[in-house]
Amino acid sequence: PNNTVATNDDLDNVKSKAAAKKPTKKVKATFVTLARNEDLYDLLGSIQSVEDRFNHKFNYDWVFLNDVQFSEEFIKETTKSVSGKTKYGVIPYDHWSTPIWINRKQAEEARMDMKKKDIIYGDSVSYRYMCRYESGFFYRHPLMDEYDYYWRVEPSVKFYCDVDYDVFQFMQDNDYEYGFTVALREYIETIPTLWDTTKKFLKEHPKYLAKDNSLEFISDDNGETYNLCHFWSNFEVAKLDFLRGKAYRSYFDALDKSGGFFYERWGDAPVHSIAAALFLNKDKLHFFDDIGYFHGPFTNCPLKEDVRIKGRCSCDPKEDFTFNPASCINQYYKFKGLKKPDELAVYGF
Ligand code: GDP
Ligand code: MN
Structure with a gap:
């Protein structure tokens, strides 16, 4: 406590105070x-x-x-x-x-x-x-x-x-x-x-x-x-x-x-x-490829490992509908030129 050297905690405090000062107006x-x-x-x-x-x-x-x-x-x-x-x-x-x-x-x-x-x-x-x-x-x-x-x-x-x-x-x-x-x-x-x-x-x-x-x-x-x-x-x-x-x-x-x-x-x-x-x-x-979602009978279950870990996802990636042949996300990725997740090699069709 009486230490004059700034600790990581102190630095984090300074940072979060600065962030708190920034005027951020909540979206309506x-x-x-x-x-x-x-x-x-x-x-x-x-x-x-x-x-x-x-x-x-x-x-x-x-x-x-x-x-x-x-x-x-x-x-x-x-x-x-x-x-x-x-x-x-x-x-x-x-x-x-x-x-x-x-x-x-x-x-x-x-x-x-x-x-x-x-x-x-x-x-x-x-x-x-x-x-x-x-x-x-x-x-x-x-x-x-x-x-x-x-x-x-x-x-x-x-x-x-x-x-x-x-x-x-x-x-x-x-x-x-x-x-x-x-x-x-x-x-x-x-x-x-x-x-x-x-x-x-x-x-x-x-x-x-x-x-x-x-x-x-x-x-x-x-x-x-x-x-x-x-x-x-x-x-x-x-x-x-x-x-x-x-x-x-x-x-x-x-x-x-x-x-x-x-x-x-x-x-x-x-x-x-x-x-x-x-x-x-x-x-x-x-x-939103990071919002795991279910409405019967379809599931969007994020395949990306980093998303699953960060989001503590609780769904089974094998049940993901996103890249199923019947899903139009395939068309969407193609037309937007997006890259499909690498994990498809593990869970994919
Ligand atoms: P589905 O998802 O296409 O099978 O349809 P849902 O039964 O889920 O209905 C879609 C949405 O409209 C849901 O939020 C329902 O709660 C709502 N909804 C459906 N029918 C009625 C109705 O007759 N009255 C009201 N107030 N809400 C309804
Ligand atoms: Mn419904």
Whole structure:
């Protein structure tokens, strides 16, 4: 203690004091979850995972949205589990219903037809409301107004590795607008006319196509057809201005008017993904290869040894979907010119 020679501890102290002095303003960001009251306990598992692996250090807020009032139990249980502020919003009727321009008979026939074909959620009205809401409305909820970035979380997901850095700060510092962990192919039966509707929109609004876009990621024939690759939207870390912007807004309105959320079963994942690929320059996209993540039935389990050690990952790398032939991350790496992890030689296909 009375030693005049500075120890490593002292030096560390000086450094951390200097770091503390640097004015760092916390990014305006929130987690966001759309959920039913009955999703509560599956959601608490997701919250625990997010908090233990990331948010206990950063205490970001969490916005919960629902088409009906949240129960007192839901509010009490989630409030005690989130380290940041929690906010609860009800969705306005117009954002969670069948718009007047939809032909109800045609929509019902489409649902019956999809049920016969055994298409997942093919006969569900509420699933369609959910997909339409996540596509076009969640970011317009007044509770989202004060934020610049969001991280979407669903019930029953898991985070497998510690995330020691501030993910939102990282998005902001790198000027990223859309971050993802899993990419795969959509069932064509759910979106037969989505690409044609998109092409029509682009023809009418060519100015929205970003110069340095990612068309190559979503089309193998220069835009003639959609290769069905999309980012899995149950995990998203993104900038709200991307969705609030004119390009996305008018794209969503065109899709919504066409009726495909009801006459087909368009998912919010291909809608967000096509928009991110077309309206953003490719350097705005970020693949989080270090965020171990599970949403049934797929896992992003980091293969890189240094990531696994630093993050204390608890997943089995043999179960990683990232470089499976069915995963679109392969296409993504190719088009971005990224180098796949060396560990693929051990765990790969
Ligand atoms: P999947 O991941 O495509 O199988 O769909 P999920 O059942 O996980 O639903 C996606 C998200 O929307 C989840 O966060 C659900 O909690 C939420 N969700 C789905 N349907 C409804 C609904 O009818 N009402 C509300 N409030 N949330 C819903
Ligand atoms: Mn889900």
